[in-house]
Amino acid sequence: MYKSKFILPKGCEYNGQCLKRNETVSEQCKIQRCDERNNLVGIYTVETGCPFFNGRCLNTGEFAVDKCRLYHCQAELVNGEVWFTAKEKAVMCEDVHGECHGAGMKMTLRSKYGQNINCTCIVNGLTVGYQC
Known part of the structure; x- marks a missing residue:
């Protein structure tokens, strides 16, 4: 009689799942892979x-615009941990058609009564205003 051995491939445990080597998982803009480095699988x-x-996820250093606001993806060290945050960097005014306009530009807005009115975009830091 002899004992049989089962040779199992190395893998990683992730949230109760068994991942194969080179298998990836993604969660909240972070991609992780089960990998072997320096003879350690993890x-x-x-x-x-x-x-x-x-x-949507932004890559570090990438810029993106949402509703006339410009964001920049940055990595910051907070209490010894790296945090990735899309920081607001600039703003513009949004007109009745959803188009963006810079400070001092004339544009059309819709009044609370449903009428189109001509206004000027005013930007103060990251705050927008309108002079109509």
């Missing part, structure tokens, strides 16, 4: 980014 982060609107 979960390693291979890509990170910033959560953005509608489930």
